[in-house]
Amino acid sequence: MRDNVLMREALREALDEEMARDERVFLMGEDIADPMGGSYKITLGLSTKYGKHRVRNTPISEIAIVGAGVGAAITGMRPVAEIMYVDFLEVAMDQVVSQAAKIRYMSGGQLSVPLVIRCQGGPGRSAAAQHSQMLEAWFFHVPGLKVVMPSTPYDAKGLLKAAIRDDNPVIFFEQNGLYNTRGPVPDPGEDYTVPLGKADIKREGKDVTIVAYAQMTLFALQAAEQLAKEDGVEAEVVDLRTVSPWDKETVLRSFRKTGALVVAHQAVRQGGVGAEIAATVYEEALDLVDVEIARVGAKFAPTPFAPHLERYVIPGKDEIVAAVRTTLERGGRFGAVGQAAAQRAGAV
């Protein structure tokens, strides 16, 4: 085990190991071959190692990148298609939603599409309205697709390897703001996968459950530290890791323990993944008397170009802290926690 591996290295190792393990795995996308090695350098060195036929630079044709990926997957290949920004996956929506996700169904189970679509994006870099969207909810809405959004290098590597071995189309969404984060990862060649569809409890707590994924998980952990220090609140942080299918059991188990839920993401709150989780938890927990549920998400506005405006639209740690406090104050039933929260409320 190494302690300090960059997220981008972990992702590259996953691709490298899967290409070495399975001849059928190949990569295609814009600017991914050496010497460029991808706009964010995730595929750097791989075309040199495996040849340009297995790491293909393509024309700027998102429809064909996904569509040809679907075709190649049907023939038994294991394509990993890279779309430079998740925003550009919009161009190929039919290929994703009505082709990749539907071909198994439309062929009566005759065909399968073991395609991984890697894309990156997200806010935090002043990349403006068309280059920093969090669009996972669109794909979350589509039966037949899986959507993976890791928060740590360990999970990223294990999940990417699992996604490549999965027989379904998988959208693998890498949040740009995480590329330069570090964390422990097993040694290269030590084969491990992280199963799709399993959440991970990144911090245990008894007072409130914070459900997050991708970079918001890191903000949730920071929020939990602040709440512990300032309010004596112990938050449990559940990292979904896979957004679709989401791990209902783990979320419900945590919620039954804490009785309060905050679902947090940086995507627009309206119609977001958080809405589905909040509604499901509410429905499933009707037997509980007092439940408190809140959502944190981006405002219903495009992402501004100006960095000082972007921070008003996109939530982070502070918004999670505020939502937890509001939630617990409203509940007011957590004994010491509730009293502490009520005092805070009185003090403001």
Place this chain on the structure above:
Amino acid sequence: MELLRVIDGEGRPLREAPCTDEDARALLERMIFLRAFDERAVALQRQGRIGTYAPYRGMEACQAGAASALSPEDWLLPTYRDHGAAMIHGLPVEEALAYWAGRVESYRAPAEVNVFPPAVPIATQIPHAAGIGWGLRRAGSAAAVLCFFGDGATSEGDFHEGINFAGVFRAPVVFFCQNNGYAISVPFSRQTAAASIAVRAAGYGIAGERVDGNDALAVLDAVRRALQRAREGGGPTLIEALTYRVGPHTTSDDPSRYRDPEEAQRLALGDPLERLRRYLAGRGAWDEADEARAQEAARARVAAAVRAVEAMAPPDPADIFAHVYGAEPLFFQEQRRRFLAELESAARPGAGGPAARGPAPGGAAGGPAVRTEGGGR
């Protein structure tokens, strides 16, 4: 396909110029201004005074030559690299610069300036051009449309569908492709197996032409004729201008990683400014005094724009909701009201105020704590 050239690499005339010396001088002055802007913008980015910037260095003949063919009522659709053309067509210089500084005040062309916002997702402006052209004709306007895009954009479905549409509807559009050899790191040879972009016009049943994109007079000539054809109902034209992206893709790119620095010399396209300068000097229509005057005027104009952008008031937080809707839905107005109320209460002494500035990765996205609505009972 033949390559149209009016002057050679040394600025020697090859055929009759499409314009007077006076017009050619004006064209050179514009190119000198565009070069000054581009150089200053790169420097400002290096100093951290603006954000990432996409230089058009080496492509000034395309930018100024094509845009100089436009009449004021014509529409221009630029990409992120075509603010040079946009300024020539009347976009105020400070608005072009403000764009790269991330200001909402940018690219708000005055009402009489028909410049579209720059296309950053690739090729999306090509179908728009077909629609604008069609719309103008239906409205009885005599205006035409000039649509810029790169070699890489020709691989997108939007290119095919947009041009085919324009052909079918005989929309008055000039599709102007700057083939600068690269799409980020990918050379043109990897975009298409076709020998050129212009030959593809035949497949759409429209006129096609290939020009030396570093020859401002050739660009001006080809675009002017194509606009004329469009106005007379002759339908769209696809022009391929052969040029070279001398600089990086953007200021965050390092082209030495993926291309040979000698390559530009081998292409022998020459510097577009130098070529026109020599042409005019050869006719006794440009001397050192002209050059000094043009340089000084360009620098002053750019400096004034820099001052204007840097003097802009800090962005108003309420701008995050500006221009999302025309007539705003009630819930949207309510969202703004709530946001402003929270800002105000956060600004009250003792309330803590907005936290960490800037959206630092790994840090708080900051901003005022915003109360969220729960789904609970």
